[in-house]
Amino acid sequence: METDHEAVPLNLADIDASTWRELETAASSPQSAFRFLNLCSVDAEQRPQARMVVLRRADGSSRVLEFHTDTRSPKWRELSANPRVTVLGFCAQTRLQFRLRGTVELHASGSDQANAAWDKLSTWTRTTYAGGPPGDDRAFDAIDEAAPSKAVDEAKGKPHFGLLIFRARTLDWFELCRQDNRRALFTYDATGALAACRWVNP
Ligand SMILES: Cc1cc2nc3c(=O)[nH]c(=O)nc-3n(C[C@H](O)[C@H](O)[C@H](O)COP(=O)(O)O)c2cc1C
Structure with missing residues (x-):
């Protein structure tokens, strides 16, 4: 499918800005490759754990990405113990890889942030x-053709809903380009301002 991707700029500040524009757009476009990102955590045994998540919101000015998950999931436990994560994405069309490192804040059900996200x-x-609970053995109800289908009570989900707010501290930007791969590193301060950037060997 054709989408309007900007030509990749050469200037580092422009690359940074266009990366975050791409993420902001992806949060509301199911066709974008960056709509689905790999969220990587570390478990209690220090093993890396990766899984796909939907990008729900991105804000380039604060370098924030938002994800939703179930607070009964292993990832929630892992992130509660160790909030340091890597977020990884790749777009086959633009041949761009974004690798973001940072920390997540966890907002469980009942918090203002989780309530506001749930309402939407x-x-x-x-x-x-x-x-x-995610990952538990599946208990299938006995099929009873005669019984009317049981409507799932959406309110039952609310106590399990959790919001993850990721703040990026680094961006490792990589462009795959046959003869001329390009890679640049960006560092952000605690407010999200660009603190440093440089080209590195790919
Ligand atoms: C394309 C795609 C999008 C997904 N989006 C989410 C998501 O937004 N939140 C989530 O918790 N799980 C999502 N999942 C499921 C996770 O990848 C994972 O299987 C599940 O959350 C259990 O992860 P955990 O055992 O590490 O906690 C998605 C899976 C796929 C394939």
Whole structure:
């Protein structure tokens, strides 16, 4: 599918700005490759753990990305113990890889932030939090053709809904380009301002 990707700029500040514009756009466009990102945490045994998540919101001025998850999931436990994460994405069309390192804040059900995010979810999305704990053995209800289908109570999901707010401290930007791969590193301060940037060997 054709999408309007900007030509990759040469100037480092422009590359930084265009990366965050791309992420902001991706948060609201299901066709964008960066709509789905790999969120990598470290578990209690110091093993890396990776999984895909949907990018729900991006803010280039504060260098923040937002994700949603179930607070009963292993990732929630891992992130509660160690909030340091890497977020990885790749777009086959532009051949760009973004590798962001930073920390996550966890906002569980009942917090203002989680409530506000929950209020904006569709009914269908809310029901995805209403099932059993993620990763537990699946308990299938006995099929009873005669019984009317049981509507899933979306409110049941709310206590399990969690919001992850990721703040990037570094961006490792990589462009795959046959003869001339390019790579640049960006560092952000605690407010999200660009503190340093440089080209590095790919
Ligand atoms: C394309 C895609 C998008 C996904 N988005 C999310 C998401 O936004 N939040 C989430 O918790 N899990 C999402 N998942 C499921 C996770 O990848 C993962 O399987 C699940 O959350 C369990 O992860 P954990 O055992 O590490 O906690 C997604 C899976 C796929 C394939």
